[in-house]
Amino acid sequence: xxxxLEHYLIVSVIxxxxxxxxxxxxxxxxxxxxxxxxxxxxxxxxxVAFSHFRDNLDGQIMVFFIITVAAxxxxxxxxxIVALYRKRQTNDVNDLxxxxx
Amino acid sequence: MQDLLFYIFSTLTLLCGLLVxxxxxxxxxxxxxxxxxLTIISMSGLFVLLKAFFLxxxxxxxxxxxxxxxxxxxxxxxxxxxxxRRRFQKFGTFLGFAAxxxxxxxxxxxxxxxxxPSISKTQGNVVQVSTESIAIENxxxxxxxxxxxxxxxxxxxxxxxxxxxxDVQTNQHxxxxxxxxxxxxxxxxxxRLGAGLGExxxxxxxxxxxxxxxxxxxxxxxxxxMVGCIxxxxxxxxxxxxxx
Numbered sequence: 112x113x114x115x116l117e118h119y120l121i122v123s124v125i126x127x128x129x130x131x132x133x134x135x136x137x138x139x140x141x142x143x144x145x146x147x148x149x150x151x152x153x154x155x156x157x158x159v160a161f162s163h164f165r166d167n168l169d170g171q172i173m174v175f176f177i178i179t180v181a182a183x184x185x186x187x188x189x190x191x192i193v194a195l196y197r198k199r200q201t202n203d204v205n206d207l208x209x210x211x212x
Numbered sequence: 213m214q215d216l217l218f219y220i221f222s223t224l225t226l227l228c229g230l231l232v233x234x235x236x237x238x239x240x241x242x243x244x245x246x247x248x249x250l251t252i253i254s255m256s257g258l259f260v261l262l263k264a265f266f267l268x269x270x271x272x273x274x275x276x277x278x279x280x281x282x283x284x285x286x287x288x289x290x291x292x293x294x295x296x297r298r299r300f301q302k303f304g305t306f307l308g309f310a311a312x313x314x315x316x317x318x319x320x321x322x323x324x325x326x327x328x329p330s331i332s333k334t335q336g337n338v339v340q341v342s343t344e345s346i347a348i349e350n351x352x353x354x355x356x357x358x359x360x361x362x363x364x365x366x367x368x369x370x371x372x373x374x375x376x377x378x379d380v381q382t383n384q385h386x387x388x389x390x391x392x393x394x395x396x397x398x399x400x401x402x403x404r405l406g407a408g409l410g411e412x413x414x415x416x417x418x419x420x421x422x423x424x425x426x427x428x429x430x431x432x433x434x435x436x437x438m439v440g441c442i443x444x445x446x447x448x449x450x451x452x453x454x455x456x
Binding site: 135144149 | 214215218222225226229230232234241244245248251252255258259262263264266270271274275278279286287290292305308309312313315316319320323324411414415418419423426430433434437438440441444445
């Protein structure tokens with residue numbers, strides 16, 4: 112059986128859902144961030160698969176940009192987490208409810 | 213072989229991905245980070261299978277190298293403890309699993325329904341060969357095939373003319389049309405080696421021609437992110453002076 116585009120897309124969808132699951136069920140900010148990384152990686156996988164099966168390099172360029180943006184996002188996000196920890200001494204989203212009604 | 217590798221790498225990716233977010237044995241963030249490294253490495257294996265060699269390397273360098281080190285650094289800096297188990301944790305986990313499974317089922321169904329018929333290799337008699345395209349006749353239907361830029365496509369034709377790849381020089385490949393009737397070869401189109409090899413060549417070319425403006429914007433974004441990080445992690449000196 113040949114591996115087709117659908118196979119890669121299904122792997123990508125499952126990986127995306129795992130990332131989403133991580134954001135939903137874990138309560139530590141850092142692990143939620145790792146879930147975000149998983150979701151971004153799933154999108155990367157889908158783009159690379161499209162680019163391979165369409166014989167078009169534009170998808171890979173897009174992945175290149177996504178990796179850069181993800182690196183910037185991680186840097187800023189982790190700086191935010193450190194700043195938050197300094198202010199509130201906590202890392203758990205259940206304790207960060209000052210914006211709740 | 214490639215099929216087997218696909219299954220190995222995708223299973224590893226998904227298994228390690230699951231262990232990042234839902235590890236029944238440990239809720240320690242360091243364990244999650246380590247499994248994230250494994251996920252990323254097996255995913256770069258998938259990239260290699262998709263012939264995106266450069267991206268596979270970048271994936272390992274940037275994610276497994278820089279991003280994970282940053283994660284571990286912050287985990288150690290903040291001395292993050294294991295997650296406390298709270299009330300409704302089990303219920304929430306169950307709900308999360310249900311919602312995510314539903315989403316996955318919906319999207320996979322959509323992929324299954326919308327799957328376009330895969331492009332079949334055209335076969336038939338060669339009617340005409342030019343430098344730009346090859347016309348092929350099959351049951352009275354004439355299809356014109358553009359000669360592709362990358363060398364992964366090998367066209368084999370009947371009716372006396374075969375079109376295939378061949379090394380013409382040490383660093384040059386060419387589409388060669390071979391006429392068996394007169395036993396002569398004719399070079400149709402030459403291709404530099406490297407253009408289709410891992411596509412790094414083409415990637416660099418695209419990045420600095422078609423996508424040069426997004427490229428510059430991304431560099432600006434990195435600068436902004438850097439400034440933002442410094443600003444965020446700087447202690448508020450004014451407030452500290454006030455409290456003193």
